[in-house]
Amino acid sequence: MSRTSTSTHIPATGKPRMVDDLISVILECNDHWWPRDYQRLALVSSAWLGPIRRRLYACPSLRTFHACNLFVRTVANNPCILSLVQGVDLRPMIPFRDRYALTEKDMTSLRFILNLAGLQSLTLGGELAVQAERFIHMMTNARSITSLHIDGSYIQCNDTLDCRHPASLEWNETIAFRFTKLRSLRLTNLQLAISDPPLPYSLRIADIALNDVTVSVGSVHHLCHESWGSVRTLSVTSKNAQESDELVRDLMECCENLEVLHYEVCCAGAHGEIFEEDIPLSRLRNLCLYDIDISPQTLVVLSQTCKALEHLSVLGRTVRLAATDWAGFVRSGALPSLQVLRTSMGTNSPLSGFTPWTTTMMTPVSDSCVARGITLSACE
Incomplete structure (x- = not known):
């Protein structure tokens, strides 16, 4: 029977029973199942157990050391589950005022989980991010x-004597050479120390995301030492404009084959001057800037360095560009490959702050985009 069939099977007992093929269809209809939902559905019948296990154990999320111990006990009693585990999300936290100390059992469980065969994705957070x-x-x-x-993200420092240590990572050649198949590296809310490597890395990372990362020791150039050519996507978000501007400039100098760049600053003060004529971005196709202070001069530099740009998003409420600036820029054809333009449809003024465009102000921008075959999208 087709998987899309909605009929039911009526066994000899006369009681209708749902066709087993529909189980996977039902599970795929909702992208937001919670683990408790899976646990309840697994109790419906034995037919649900296999599909539920495949989803539940594909990437277990373990937020306490007790949960780690229970997971190890479960797979020890059911070895068949091990083949279902493709990744692990480990973010165990100890309550702030809890005097709980890691036991030998906790460490044994961590070692077991970290050495599961065939893991494709790994997240270390909570206490493990220190x-x-x-x-x-x-x-x-x-x-x-x-x-x-x-x-x-979960490590927060309180104004007490029991202040937690900050989240941190020391990146060196020993770690880099462990991850020979690494394609995506994401670092969030931590202090990053980078050692000066004696040898080039053989990394082939395609996607790098640095979210509120402070490089406390070393140079970001050594994060992918002499193997930056594989990086295609770069995302940087920060609350410190001065540090992040310098970080993004350094990264753009490294990533000569960059195709996608997302830069977001969660406070005023970041400048579009991160784009310079001596930093060629000839392969950049998708650029998203959020709360970055963009001026007409920034557009001029972009037109000189990003000729292949297809998607341009300039969002937030710090942009100084007026509607007439956008209309003239689009009409000039300075970005010949541009297909999609996303803006906040407003202009920031030192005197009046952010002012949304009126319909009259927006019309020239819309007309210019239509004339150039560009899709204009307004975003708040």
């Missing part, structure tokens, strides 16, 4: 990992 390199060194075989995320 000197995260300690836990990476527990891994005896990281060659199958294609996606690595170190997330320090």
